[in-house]
Amino acid sequence: MRIIFWGTPDYSISSLDILIKSNHDVIAVVSQPDKKRSRGNKLIASPIKSFAEQESIKIYTPEKIRNNIPFINELKSLSCDLFIVIAYGKILPKEILEIPKFGCWNAHASLLPRWRGAAPIQWSLMKGDEYTGVGIMKMSEGLDTGDLLLEEKIKIDNNDNLNTLTEKLSILSAKLLLNAVSFLENNINKKINSQLAKQNTLGREITYARMIEKSDFKVNWGDEAIKISRKIKALYPRANTNFRGKNLKILKIKVLSSDEIKNAKYHLMSNYSKPGIIIAVIENEGIIISTKTDPIILLEAKIEGKNISTKKQLIQQLKPSVGEYFLD
Known part of the structure; x- marks a missing residue:
C-alpha cells in the first residue's frame, strides 16, 4: 500500500x-x-x-x-x-x-x-x-x-x-x-x-x-483531593501552584487516607479552616496540605529556577512553615 x-x-x-x-x-x-x-x-x-x-x-x-x-x-x-x-x-x-x-x-x-x-x-x-x-x-x-x-x-x-x-x-x-x-x-x-x-x-x-488551556494547569486547592490528584497526573509535568510568589510545579502527591491521618507520625495542624494550608511538615516524608476533602502529601515538585526535588530535598529547598498558604 x-x-x-x-x-x-x-x-x-x-x-x-x-x-x-x-x-x-x-x-x-x-x-x-x-x-x-x-x-x-x-x-x-x-x-x-x-x-x-x-x-x-x-x-x-x-x-x-x-x-x-x-x-x-x-x-x-x-x-x-x-x-x-x-x-x-x-x-x-x-x-x-x-x-x-x-x-x-x-x-x-x-x-x-x-x-x-x-x-x-x-x-x-x-x-x-x-x-x-x-x-x-x-x-x-x-x-x-x-x-x-x-x-x-x-x-x-x-x-x-x-x-x-x-x-x-x-x-x-x-x-x-x-x-x-x-x-x-x-x-x-x-x-x-x-x-x-x-x-x-x-x-x-x-x-x-477540549484542548487544554493555560488556566487548566493551576491546582485548585479548594477542589476535592481526588480531583487534584487526577489533575496532577493528567497534566504531568505542568500542573502548578504558587508558593511565596514563585511558580511551583506539582509532580507527585498522595492523598492521605483516614487511617494514615490517624497515624501517630502525622501531627496535623488542627485549627485550619481553609484549603491550601500547610498543616504538617514531616521530615523524610513530605509537606501535608489541606484540600476541600482529605489532606494530600506533596512528594515531588519543581520550583522555578531549581531542579526537581522530592520529600526531604523538597522540604530543605522550600523551608515551609505550618500555617503557610499555597495559592491557586
Missing part, C-alpha cells in the same frame, strides 16, 4: 516507524510547520519531521491545508492508497479526505465516542476513567465521528500519568494501525464491515476532550 503519513508530536513516531519497517510504502509525511519553541526564538522542527528526515522520506509542512490548491494538487499527483493520520493537529477538509483511493484512517487515543477531540488522554485521566484505549477510525468531516474498524482497550493503572499512559497508547496505536492497514489491503475489493466495532461502542457516553 502507498501511504502518506500525517503526524506531528512524539506520540506519532511509533506508528510511522512501524509502517516504515513494514512491507508498505510510506511515500511522504505531512507535519505541522517548524515553530519557535525555545527562548532564543529558534525554529524547531516537529518530532515527526525530524524522524522522517532521518528516514529520508519526502516531507510537507504546509502553513494551511484548507483551500491550498497547489498542496492539494501535489497530494493528488502522488497516487496514494491511504492517508494515515496520527495526531496531526488539524482537521482535514473534505477535499483532502477524498484524495486517497481507500480513504483516510486515524488512530484515536480513546474509546470512542468518549473523548472525541484534541486531548483525550488528558481528559481520561482527569475524569478518573478506569479504561481507555485506541480506535482505528475512517475519517469523516466530523470530529472523530467516522466508523471504527478496530479497537482495543487497556486499563489505566493507579500510578499512570500523562507520560506513562501516552507511551502505552502510542505503542498500542502502532500495533493496531499495522493490523488495520493489512486488513484494508486484504479487503480492497470487499465492502469493509465495521459493524463489530460499532456494536462495541453502543451505550457509551459521548464526551468531548
Whole structure:
C-alpha cells in the first residue's frame, strides 16, 4: 500500500516507524510547520519531521491545508492508497479526505465516542476513567465521528500519568494501525464491515476532550483531593501552584487516607479552616496540605529556577512553615 503519513508530536513516531519497517510504502509525511519553541526564538522542527528526515522520506509542512490548491494538487499527483493520520493537529477538509483511493484512517487515543477531540488522554485521566484505549477510525468531516474498524482497550493503572499512559497508547496505536492497514489491503475489493466495532461502542457516553488551556494547569486547592490528584497526573509535568510568589510545579502527591491521618507520625495542624494550608511538615516524608476533602502529601515538585526535588530535598529547598498558604 502507498501511504502518506500525517503526524506531528512524539506520540506519532511509533506508528510511522512501524509502517516504515513494514512491507508498505510510506511515500511522504505531512507535519505541522517548524515553530519557535525555545527562548532564543529558534525554529524547531516537529518530532515527526525530524524522524522522517532521518528516514529520508519526502516531507510537507504546509502553513494551511484548507483551500491550498497547489498542496492539494501535489497530494493528488502522488497516487496514494491511504492517508494515515496520527495526531496531526488539524482537521482535514473534505477535499483532502477524498484524495486517497481507500480513504483516510486515524488512530484515536480513546474509546470512542468518549473523548472525541484534541486531548483525550488528558481528559481520561482527569475524569478518573478506569479504561481507555485506541480506535482505528475512517475519517469523516466530523470530529472523530467516522466508523471504527478496530479497537482495543487497556486499563489505566493507579500510578499512570500523562507520560506513562501516552507511551502505552502510542505503542498500542502502532500495533493496531499495522493490523488495520493489512486488513484494508486484504479487503480492497470487499465492502469493509465495521459493524463489530460499532456494536462495541453502543451505550457509551459521548464526551468531548477540549484542548487544554493555560488556566487548566493551576491546582485548585479548594477542589476535592481526588480531583487534584487526577489533575496532577493528567497534566504531568505542568500542573502548578504558587508558593511565596514563585511558580511551583506539582509532580507527585498522595492523598492521605483516614487511617494514615490517624497515624501517630502525622501531627496535623488542627485549627485550619481553609484549603491550601500547610498543616504538617514531616521530615523524610513530605509537606501535608489541606484540600476541600482529605489532606494530600506533596512528594515531588519543581520550583522555578531549581531542579526537581522530592520529600526531604523538597522540604530543605522550600523551608515551609505550618500555617503557610499555597495559592491557586
